[in-house]
């Protein structure tokens with residue numbers, strides 16, 4: 001689902017990045033962004049098959065100046081090893097202008113061993129340890145973009161996996177290019193007025209429940225359905241998605257939408273009839289927050305949330321969401337929801353952040369202000385291009401430091417290696433949504449899938465680290481390494 005989001009961002013930026021890189025003025029960019037608003041959601045057809053090497057520099061207009069080949073010849077190259085995310089169009093290479101200087105972004109894998117190729121860029125969801133480019137070359141940084149759910153690749157949730165990378169852009173505030181607010185367009189999105197309570201009271205008379213659940217991805221690491229099923233014993237929940245479904249969306253058109261992702265106005269209007277939205281992320285990691293959290297707030301509903309353990313840090317004030325983990329049991333939570341449901345004054349306190357001056361969390365406001373990229377905002381760069389420039393600047397600085405080192409005949413030391421940390425993907429071991437792991441039978445699908453996957457991720461990171469350490473280049477041996485690690489672990493159990 002988040003992948004669709006990235007792709008939509010990409011599609012909207014296809015026009016912009018083309019202009020940006022060829023250095024046209026703001027007027028031309030404005031035109032491009034107007035067009036960008038009309039670009040269809042990305043369906044895979046926007047990108048063309050790779051074209052031959054050498055298509056460096058793309059211009060917006062036939063008459064626009066093209067960067068000279070000589071000028072680009074010596075620039076550091078950033079190679080997108082995950083070619084699907086290459087944020088330029090058309091062609092395989094593009095000169096990019098960044099605050100510190102220029103680089104060439106490319107997705108032509110023939111550049112892999114080139115001395116000019118200073119960084120390989122990976123997309124976390126696509127990264128496979130068994131396909132990693134080996135041997136790892138000492139002069140190249142590995143840069144990771146992984147803003148999606150950790151469930152897409154548990155390799156990265158463990159120290160050995162994440163430490164393979166030098167630079168990261170993840171949902172964590174601790175990553176090098178942090179994206180925790182990637183799903184929040186801005187403060188105004190939160191301030192959007194809530195529907196009057198009497199309207200919602202009216203819907204209740206039509207038989208609506210106080211609580212909404214809308215989930216179609218059912219078996220996930222956070223095991224949310226096990227919790228919601230229990231909660232449903234104590235309070236009425238209308239569930240419209242495939243998970244725990246007990247109601248149908250009112251019109252055939254809405255039933256037809258992939259509801260959980262859409263920003264369809266008719267669907268949003270429908271959802272806003274509910275006072276409480278169950279908002280449970282598919283995986284639990286610090287700073288992993290998605291539209292499941294922000295959308296109910298936009299609609300003036302109170303999220304009943306389980307997800308990022310550090311979510312409080314990002315809330316508009318300290319009384320805007322209900323945290324599931326504050327309650328000892330689903331029953332206690334249900335009692336509290338029921339209490340709020342019957343006390344308008346208490347309920348409205350949860351929406352106080354919508355009033356002027358109601359957003360009191362300066363950290364949130366500063367974070368929104370300081371980020372240089374936008375969400376669904378064709379006037380701002382997207383974070384793909386932003387991350388690319390971040391890596392470009394980092395590599396230019398590293399090159400400079402290497403030159404200073406060489407010119408000093410070794411007096412000034414080589415730049416320190418920069419290595420990613422576990423905190424860049426801070427995802428603890430998945431736990432059951434309700435109850436204890438020992439109480440859940442071994443053949444439970446959650447236990448079979450996610451716990452196994454999670455630990456497999458650790459072994460994969462270890463196997464790849466060992467291969468790099470041994471300068472082992474034959475990918476086919478990866479499975480032998482993995483097997484060896486797995487057997488050792490089993491013996492120690």
Ligand SMILES: *[C@@H]1O[C@H](CO)[C@@H](O)[C@H](O)[C@H]1NC(C)=O
Nearest residue numbers: 312316317318319320360361
């Ligand atoms: C929450 O905000 C209120 C009002 O601004 C303040 O008095 C209170 O101390 C805050 N509580 C916490 C836990 O930060």
Ligand SMILES: *[C@@H]1O[C@H](CO)[C@@H](O)[C@H](O)[C@H]1NC(C)=O
Nearest residue numbers: 141163164165166417418419
């Ligand atoms: C990149 O990280 C690796 C560890 O994964 C480290 O050995 C290497 O020195 C780092 N390279 C740079 C350029 O910082």
Ligand SMILES: *[C@@H]1O[C@H](CO)[C@@H](O)[C@H](O)[C@H]1NC(C)=O
Nearest residue numbers: 440441442443444445446448
């Ligand atoms: C799991 O095992 C129990 C007994 O061992 C059995 O009754 C149950 O049907 C099994 N469930 C599944 C999903 O296979």
Ligand SMILES: *[C@@H]1O[C@H](CO)[C@@H](O)[C@H](O)[C@H]1NC(C)=O
Nearest residue numbers: 134135136138470471472473
């Ligand atoms: C690693 O292997 C490559 C290719 O097999 C070789 O060229 C290189 O010298 C090796 N590096 C080290 C540090 O042994």
